[in-house]
Structures are given as C-alpha cells and as structure tokens.
C-alpha cells in the first residue's frame with residue numbers, strides 16, 4: 001500500500017540514511033565513470049519552474065553517470081504551464097510513462113509536497129520557494145563530513161540572507177539533528193525566520209542564545225549574532241567561555257555564505273551594505289580553520305580573490321553535487337543497498353473542514369494552486385494543540401479549536417482541547433468566526 005518514497009524535506013530522511021548516502025556518494029566520487037549499470041533503462045524528468053544551473057545539471061549528470069536517461073523541461077514558461085496547466089496535472093502526466101523519477105523546482109512553498117501527492121514515481125524537491133532545498137543540504141552536509149570528518153559539535157557560521165534562503169532552512173534543521181552548533185550572522189533584516197527558530201527549539205530541542213561574535217571581526221560587525229546549540233542547557237553550564245550572558249564565539253569550523261535572494265524580497269527588504277567576505281575578513285584567529293562554503297551562484301558576497309585561499313571550498317562543494325545526487329537517485333529508485341533503519345515518521349494529514357485556509361504563508365502552494373492543493377494540516381502536538389500546514393509546514397495560528405459536530409470551541413491549551421481527535425479538529429481565527437460557524441466559545445481550561 002505504501003507509494004513511492006519521496007525526498008521533499010530533509011526531515012524525510014533518518015540520520016542513518018543520510019550517513020549511508022554519504023558512504024555511497026564517496027564510493028561514486030571514486031568511481032564516477034564506472035557506475036553506468038545502476039540505473040540503466042530508467043529515466044529522470046527535470047521539471048523546473050525557476051532558473052537553475054547546478055541543481056539541474058548535476059542531477060542530469062548524475063542520472064547519466066548511473067546509466068539512466070533524462071528528459072528536461074528547464075523553462076516551464078515554454079511549457080503548458082504558460083497555457084494555464086496546473087502543477088498537479090503536469091505531475092500526473094510526467095510521472096507516468098514519461099519518467100521513473102521527477103526532480104522539481106517551483107517558486108511556491110510546499111509545491112514538492114503537493115507534487116508528491118499526485119505523482120506515481122518518487123519526487124525530489126529541488127527547491128520550493130524559500131521553504132527547503134534538501135538535496136543542496138545533503139551536498140553541504142556531505143562536504144562538511146568529508147572536510148571535517150564529522151558533523152557533531154561543529155561550529156558553523158550561517159551568514160547573509162537567512163530569511164529567504166531555502167538552502168539555509170533545510171541546512172539548519174539537519175545540522176541541529178546531527179548535533180552541530182549554528183552561529184547565525186545575518187544581514188540586517190534578513191534574520192532566520194521566527195518559525196524556523198521556533199521549530200529548531202520545539203522539534204529539535206535546540207537552544208538559541210545571543211552571541212558575542214566580536215572575535216569574528218568584520219564578518220559579524222554589523223549583525224546581531226545568535227548562537228543555537230542542540231546541546232542540552234545543563235551541559236551549557238560546562239562551558240567556561242560564556243560571558244555577560246552571551247555565548248562567545250571564538251572558533252569556527254565553517255562559514256556558509258548566501259546570496260541575497262532578491263527575487264523573493266518584499267518591499268521593505270534591502271541588501272544594501274550586504275556582507276562582503278574577503279581575505280581580510282578571514283584573517284582573524286577564530287576563522288583560521290574555517291572552510292568557506294556557498295551553495296552558489298555568488299554575486300558580490302565573496303570576493304573572487306578569496307578563491308585562491310585553500311579554505312574556499314565552494315567549487316569543490318558544487319562538484320560534490322554529482323556523487324551525492326547519484327546516491328539520492330540510486331536510493332529513491334531502489335537501486336542501492338541501504339541497511340534497514342526506521343524511517344522518520346511523517347504524521348497523517350487531514351483536510352481543513354471549515355472556514356478559510358488557515359495557512360499564514362501567502363507563498364504557500366495552498367494559496368497559489370487553490371483547486372489542486374486544498375488546505376490541509378498535520379498535528380505536531382496534541383496538547384497544547386499545535387498544527388502545521390501539510391504543504392509548507394508553517395505553523396497555523398490557532399486561536400480557538402473545536403471538534404466537528406460538537407457545539408463548543410476552546411483555546412488550544414484548554415484541557416478539553418486535549419480530547420479532540422486530530423481528524424475531527426476545526427480551527428477558528430477568532431470567536432466571531434467560531435460563533436458564525438454555530439459554535440459557542442467554551443470558558444474551561
């Protein structure tokens with residue numbers, strides 16, 4: 001009964017599976033031109049609604065190196081999408097006789113989750129709006145694993161546009177799960193979104209703390225740095241370097257730089273005085289052993305003169321996109337051996353039964369493909385009741401909750417809310433909405 005295995009979020013993989021992907025990728029990197037039997041006879045389709053160089057070409061190269069074939073729709077403006085075809089219909093067509101696996105890039109958040117619902121073959125998320133980019137994250141983790149030999153306990157600076165960079169979002173979740181520490185050094189106004197920080201806290205047990213980043217010199221001079229550690233707070237007290245309540249950052253293993261994602265900027269966003277990393281900035285003692293990474297493309301945020309520095313590894317990182325994507329394709333197509341490990345559990349999804357779409361994210365596919373992506377939710381906590389959008393995983397703002405067929409609505413932290421079955425849940429943004437749906441607003445907690 002289980003359908004094909006998809007890779008939509010980095011959370012769709014267990015840590016054991018990710019580590020096995022690294023092992024396979026390392027093997028492929030040593031046998032790049034000698035693996036052409038693995039996917040012989042299979043076809044990958046690239047369906048790209050946004051520009052791409054590395055992601056699309058490395059996937060296609062990976063499939064060709066595995067002996068498979070590729071079909072490409074690299075410019076969906078030249079496809080039937082320009083005639084008004086929905087994403088769901090495109091996916092239904094391509095995931096049949098046309099291809100055995102689908103690699104999708106789309107500007108709407110949650111688009112890959114929607115595609116997975118309609119696809120007969122595995123769907124790989126190659127970037128959905130500013131939501132996630134799990135295969136770039138696998139490439140980034142693999143690069144760190146090769147360069148540093150481990151992920152646990154690494155101190156990784158994330159710099160630039162932390163707000164709209166999908167590569168950052170998938171990366172921070174994975175780094176936290178592997179036990180790495182995050183040092184956020186954002187461009188002002190482009191900080192890590194609150195919903196990402198909240199998720200790091202609530203789902204991964206990570207603790208954010210203000211950071212003293214003075215030892216990072218100009219790298220952090222115009223930024224309010226934040227230190228996020230998955231280490232339990234009682235262990236934090238073992239650190240002697242905590243100063244004035246700030247966590248001192250005096251040693252960095254990697255700097256991950258990002259470009260301003262101007263194509264997703266709102267009217268109030270600006271990239272003026274954006275960070276510019278160069279040899280001078282990287283001369284501080286705290287950065288002596290830090291490798292510099294970037295998902296690319298870069299604009300001005302890393303000076304070309306720094307390319308000659310042995311710590312600049314962004315081109316090696318891009319090259320590693322091929323062997324890691326060979327491993328991803330081989331895994332999802334069932335052509336590689338993976339030791340059995342429990343898959344991460346994905347909670348059931350339920351359609352929203354009453355009222356307007358409660359997803360607060362207007363960039364979500366549930367707002368852009370309204371007919372094909374009817375509002376739906378997953379429960380992430382039964383008490384207090386917390387739910388997220390089934391597509392983009394953004395938390396729903398629940399003011400009142402009720403149960404279908406009952407007359408009363410409660411606050412999500414009321415004790416009666418605990419008894420509501422997830423599949424029976426209805427949400428209200430305020431009491432007026434509850435009352436107009438025929439509910440009375442319960443007082444009890």
Ligand code: NCD
Pocket residue numbers: 054055127133136166167258259295296297
């Ligand atoms: C990234 C992306 O598309 O999110 N590029 C990539 O896949 N390597 C980063 C970016 O565009 O800045």
